[in-house]
Amino acid sequence: MKNLKFLDRVFFLVNSLIATMLLLSFLLPYVSPQSIPEFTILSLFVPALLFVNVAFTIYWIIKLKKQFLLSFLVLIFGWFFASPLYKISENASALNSDLKVMSFNVKTFDFFNNKKKVENTKNGFEFIADQALDILVLQEYYQLKKNKLPYPYRYIKLRSKRSKYGMAIYSKYKIINSGSLDLKSTGNNIIFADILKEKDTIRIYNAHFESLKIKPNEENFGEENSEKLIGRVAQAFKRQASQTALFLNHEKQWKGKKIICGDFNNTAYSWMYHEISKNKKDAFIVAGEGFGKSYNYWFPLRIDFILTDEAAIINQFKTFTEIYSDHFPIRANINW
Incomplete structure (x- = not known):
């Protein structure tokens, strides 16, 4: 000095x-x-x-x-x-037998049909159709009059009988069982669906943990009082911890193949990610590239994840940059 x-x-x-x-x-x-x-x-x-x-x-x-x-x-x-911030691509060759899975917080489809909000001429439904997915997992789902997601099987859980807002799992394969953890006192939820692919039963979780309600485009994250902001976010993290415990208790009862998708509203440096990702593979870490930025903010926040059981083989992972929501869609090719 x-x-x-x-x-x-x-x-x-x-x-x-x-x-x-x-x-x-x-x-x-x-x-x-x-x-x-x-x-x-x-x-x-x-x-x-x-x-x-x-x-x-x-x-x-x-x-x-x-x-x-x-x-x-x-x-x-x-x-x-610590979890890597940046990954160099390690993608293997995709196989025809891969299960192609996308997780996407669609923000109630706000930008899906508004071409002024996106960087290309396709709308969000056309973009998803181009991916030729086997499994589509959506957070912040909104029930539209004309559903443009033509999958033969689906499990949709709305917040209430009168609500059009909720969570969805779409599948090319038959869904033989489904359910909801029905998180209390929140608009968020965790649902699951068991799909039958040939002779395999694979559990798909769709998790949307407690939202922080941060408004990144507003000054000071939309809060004039920084102490109020800190208190609100801290309370949200405490709820995430309770929801994590509930999820882990439910998940441990399933001994078969599984994929956990969702918007965690937290990063790979958090306690909740550490607990949920134990004995699992993170598709981005295994086969991703770049920063894996999944939230549209000025620095790379990776808060959307696809995790699998340890026996799974992750051949490819991609984070898209198309803007159809405040989140970017993520996709993985998974096999066993």
Whole structure:
């Protein structure tokens, strides 16, 4: 510090604070939101913390200063112990027998027919049809008069008898069993459907965990009072923890093949992801590429997931960039 100019001393103090925050964030998978909910909010900002620490490392290296070691060593630690932020493609060849699965938070189909909101001439229903999917899993589903998703089998769970809002699982294969966990005091839910593919029964979960109700296009996430924002998000994370426990209790009763799709409303650096992904494969980590950004925000938030049991073989994974919602659709080719 003695050999640094005043401005560089200020930079290093800021660097030290951000490096410490990133280091602490590596503890997030082991800290339940039920115990320290305010701390778990940090999981949303891990991607940004990683970028800033990379920037500080480059800055100090350019200036030939040993201060680069601070962020560099924290990043190296994260390389071994945290979920990857960026993946180089490891896609294998797709097989005809692959189960092609897409998970998509469609935001009640708000942008599906509005071509002014999308980057190409196709609407959202045409985009989905082009994917030739076997399984389509939708969050924030809305029951339209003219349903343009021609699948022979479906399980749709609406919030209530009078509501048109809910969750949906569409399938090319026969659905032989289905159900809902009926999450209480929330518009979110977890549903499942057991499909019969040849002689295999595969359970498909569609999970939409408690929403944070963040408005990314508004100043300060839509809140004038930052304390109110923190309190609201912390409360949402506590609900996510309760919903995670409910899901895990239900899931452990199924011993067969399974795929968990959904909008977790949290990142791969969170406690809930750590608990749900135990003894499972994350399709993005196995076969994805890039940042896997699934939420339309200024830094890469991956909050939508496709997970499988450990026996599954994930041949391909893709995160699409077409804008038909505030989420981007994700697709995986899965086999056993």
